[in-house]
Amino acid sequence: MSRLQNGVVESLSLGSEWVPYDLEEDRDGTLWVVGRGVWRMEEGELVREARFSDVVEARFAHEASNGDLWIGTRRGLYRRRQGAWRRYTLDDGLMSEHFVSVYEDARGVLFFGTHGGGLHRFEEERFFVYTRDHGLPGEGIWRILEDDLGFVWMSSDQGIYRMARSDLDGIAAGTRARLDALVLTETDGMPSAECSSGSPGGWKMQDGTLWFPTIKGPAIIDPSTFSLNERPPPVRIKRVMADGEALALDGTASIAPDARMVEIHYAALSYVASEKNRYRYRLEGYDRDWIEADRRRFATYTNLPPGTYTFRVVAANNDGIWNEAGATYQFRVSASWYELWWLRVLGALLAGGIFAFMVYYRKKWREARETARALRKEQERTVAQSRQLAEQAQRLQEIDRFKSRFFTNLSHEFRTPITLIHALVDDLLAERAGTLSEEARSQLEVVCRNTRRLEHLVDQLLDL
Structure with a gap:
């Protein structure tokens, strides 16, 4: 690490294996340096913070609007308030102790990205975690940025996610069940879907554009010119098979009692980046909840008990617009003589x-x-x-x-x-x-x- 002072560049050596990840200057003028350990600048010299061992790899330092200093590490999340440190771990409701990024909005709400533990929200001294169960496309979040149009953007190793800030608030408040997320990959012009987890893993420029580094170069997004496919995709049942034998698609099909496997193939008729179409389905009379199929276009059921079933499937287009009506298919599994x-x-x-x-x-x-x-x-x-x-x-x-x-x-x-x-x-x-x-x-x-x-x-x- 080097320091420029009075036109002179001075090298600050902290060991051959020590690499700083992030710098943060607090409101008292103290410079915090995090990497393999946590350091602070005192009278022109870097002093190791005794609370942290040099084997703790810290990824970011952030001073919140209320004066708290947050430091994310591979072993938990630390907060410094009025000189006292507190460590947050799995026992405090976290889904992961490996923290990668942080973002604070204008209201003082903090969002933390983790390595495999989803998106953590800290508000009013309480954590809330967004995971795949809430519609988060992936649970590794490298960088979090918010544009001027009410959307939050997150980089990951699977692309860049975009979701409405109102959806995030609604899920945390319990008024909404799932996120409608847009996922950008190479098909949208990105050099690579795998973004960098370094610091910083993204930046919002003065003109409102968002820059995210990938392993093949930067991906630049202008949210103001970003087009949205607002047409819900039509959904169709394409084929139904019982032990490899095709069934009629009209009426209520009857399946023999000895049938072992039923396959239902479906598709969303949206051809704008069709590889991004997403599905969820449910077999009424068998499935208790909706099954998130992501991009998979078939459902398989084995050894269904006798009865009448209705299969429902809904789909979202490449921009996350869902057709909630979807398509349905009804069939009946006959009973064996001993099941009459x-x-x-x-x-x-x-x-x-x-x-x-x-x-x-x-x-x-x-x-x-x-x-x-x-x-x-x-x-x-x-x-x-x-x-x-x-x-x-x-x-x-x-x-x-x-x-x-x-x-x-x-x-x-x-x-x-x-x-x-x-x-x-x-x-x-x-x-x-x-x-x-x-x-x-x-x-x-x-x-x-x-x-x-x-x-x-x-x-x-x-x-x-």
Whole structure:
């Protein structure tokens, strides 16, 4: 790298393998140099920025309108705000960490081109990524320029893309689904479709023309004189084949159930750069979404299930003007005998009956098992109760025997002395031992009566 100062050219050496890619002077007058590492000019000397390793290859430096400094590298996107650096990677919603170019519009919206990761838009502290799913022709963006007519131009290794700025805004806002992109290649006069990814990869001149370097020289575009093919191309179904056999194009064709492959060929009847015509198609009843066919002019389906299908195809001309009505073709795939609806219904009923029987059998089996389990528990409880009753009966018998022995012994023990007493009293009353006084006789009669009473009670106890 060389510096011209006071009419003197001075060479600044930063190593034999060090090649600067971009220079940027910020609002503070600091010159930033990026390449294999990031450097800044301080007091006439280049000082390496400590945040970056010398193995980090930086591709551009750009100071945004709000004062942020952006540096794109092969390992992510860096932003410097108020002296603090922040690195953006895949974890922040990026589709690639290899950044190549940057463009800022008048509103402060930033667009970043990547190597294989699509076009990144940064607005209100949020990234939005345009990819092929949004209609971007390619996902490698080398340079981004905006003309004075509301179009954004991007260079790539497949040509130069042009799309309306309003389309880009609509997709980011969610009000539009796809981009209508124009692709310029050698057929439009470019020396080569492969553009250069160096810095800068393009430039907008004061007269409004856009210059893009290619591997075979510059491509110069004047947007004000650029003609637009505004006629939507008519679309026709050219040929339909089922396993190599042509089908009729009128009416609803019938395809045999054993057909393995169906091919539908179509074409857009636009012959201005017809190689740039683009297509998308959808088989209603089979495809959930539209299939982007790009420049391919046929669709192939294999092993389609029985049913009636409608094939729809739409096309865009070389300038991206779409014929949304397109062309349609209806056909029916017949069912094999084992695919007939009544046979399927019968099979479903049979399977349902078997399933219902199995459910019923399983239910009854569970009920029987639960009943057997309940009976077993009841039997076990009955046996336990019987055993308990038997034990209680045995204890009662023992108690009865004990009671009998007790009362028997007790009765005999009482009866013997009572009998002796009664006999002695009878002898005394009979005056065998001598004459009794009236008072003694009266007392002995009382004793005699009570002994008889005791004998009667003992007899009752023995009976019990």
